[in-house]
Amino acid sequence: MRYVSTRGQAPIRDFSGVLLAGLAEDGGLYMPEQWPEFSASDWRAMRGLTYPELAARVMAPFTAGAIDFETLREMCQAAYAGFAHPAIVPLVQLDHELFTQELFHGPTLAFKDLAMQLLGRLFDHVLRQQDRRVTIVGATSGDTGSAAIEACRDRERLEVVILHPLGRTSEVQRRQMTTVLSPNIANLAVEGTFDDCQDLVKAMFADAPFRDDMQLSAVNSINWARVAAQIPYYVASALALGAPDREVAFAVPTGNFGNVLAAWAARRMGLPIVRLAVGSNHNDILSRFLGANDMSVRGVTPSLSPSMDIQVSSNFERLLFELLGRDATATAALMTGFRREGRMAVPDAVWRDATSLFHGLTLDDAATSAEIRRLHDQAGYLADPHTAIGISAARAARIPGVPMVAMATAHPAKFPDAIRAATGLTPPLPEHLADLYQRPERYRVVANRLDAVEDAVRGAVLKNAA
Known part of the structure; x- marks a missing residue:
């Protein structure tokens, strides 16, 4: 499998190259040169597989030529061995033909773990294989950072620097990042919004000397591998509900569009979706x-x-590239x-x-609560604010006779204040995070400037190289 940039001016790469590159040099995002497609009989043959086996089957076309199937399958088995639910991504029925798929049973309680x-x-x-080291830089609005840190902590060939917007995550989200004291982990609290953090990451990739010097790579969903690894859970729920012999629909609480793009990719590969x-809060550019047809930026609140x-x-x-007939120009x-x-x-x-x-669909805070x-x-179900928005979007977009699955993207314990205000309940953290509020934190506050962030990244990398 080869990959091309949405802007057409970056080198064509294989999966390994795309994984390490993250963002394409021309500022674009990598996409498969050709989409793999499964037949109805292919989908039927996947019914009943365990989630790790299913994930390997679905991802195999994307890693072809770079990682052999047996190696990929072993990695999938290891990746999901520590999840708290034996089904990994269980379905819960809320109403007639309305389901939620719980994606939060991983170590950091969010769908990013998958x-x-x-x-x-x-x-x-x-x-x-390549005898290399890289520096992973990422921007997070809350969950990506902790999931990346948990997955990459203490790995000898990886330095990890995560940018989060100062004061704009929940306390649980922040502490899940800042209490990991592994030497290869650094957290930067940027005086700005998530969009500012995301722009700073892209600017670091666009700074060619800095990119090369620091050997930058990415774990945000700008990295194609992130999107590819999210496709299998859509396949899992679709097959469980009767696909390919029955149509299905999905609802996704969406910010950076990567999660719902994975659902679109599953459809492109042949699932009858x-x-x-798409559920949004009051920062509703997608809705x-x-x-x-109003794609205009407003202030983030x-x-x-x-x-x-x-x-x-x-x-x-990525979606725009496809809708334009893959016209990179x-x-x-x-x-x-x-x-x-x-x-x-x-x-x-x-x-x-x-x-x-x-x-x-847009839901403001009052409607979310x-x-x-x-x-x-009504259903005895405790949903975090993101999941609640997704379920509301699911109810609004239902098609009679078609099962609708809303993605439960985070554990309610990650947002205790919102849950308590809405229900009077305070969901407890799982045992492995029970002492989270007592753990010491380590992070650095940085100005919303490229030079300040690059200095902080360079300092973190050189400290560990010394």
Whole structure:
């Protein structure tokens, strides 16, 4: 399998090259040169497989030519061995034809673990093969950072520096990052928003001398491997509900668009997915685009669902590339204009194509709290704010006769204040995190400037090289 940049000016790479590169040199995102497709009989043959086996089967076409199947299968077995639920990604029925798929049974209680636990092993394998070290830099709005840190801590060939927006994550999210004191881990609290953190990461990749000197790589969903590792759980729930012989639909609480893009990829590979609902909080650029072709940046304001406090959804570029018929020149022009002007003039035909599959819903904090309370009162289900938004989007976009699955992206214990305000309950942290509030923290506050962040990254890497 070979990969091309959405902007057409970066080298074509294999899976190992894309894994280590992260962001393409031209500022674009890597995509498969050709999409693998499974037949109906292929999908049926996957029914009943354990999740690690299924994940290896689904991901194998993407790693072909770089990692052999047996090695990939062993990595998948190891990646998911420590998850708290034997099904790894269990389905829970909430109502007639309405389900939630729990993606939070990994070590950091968020869906990011499903990709990160595998990515840590993929990095180890490829870096050993090439006898290299890399510095992973990532931006997080809450969950990516802790999942990356947990997956990459103490790995001898990886330095990890995570940027998070100062004061804009939940306390549990912050502490899950800042209490990991492994020598290869550094946390930077940026005086800005998640979008600022994301822009700083992209700027570091665009600074060629710095990128080469620090041997940068990425674990955000700008890295194709992250998206590829999220496709299997959509396959798992679709097969459990009757696919490929029955149509299915999904609803996803979405900030950076990577999670729902993985669902779109599963559809592109042949699953009969007929609707994708996108749930947003009041930072609702994606819902505004789907509702009125309004892709314009507004200020980011804090919410009960901080992992979605985003206005620039990086992975939308991948969908745009596909909707434009893989026209890299047109994609680059639209994205460059968007970054310059804060508004994207998406052609009406492309917008209509998007809305034939994607539906958007916006929930403000009051409605999110009401949804958490309703789910608990009516279904006895405790949902974190992100999941509650996804379930609300699922109910709004249901198609009669088609099972709808809302993705439960985080454990409610990660957001105790929001849960307590809505239900009066305080969900306890699992045993392995029970002392989280007593653990010492380590992080550095940095200005929202590229030079300040690059100095901090360089300092962290050189400290460990000394």
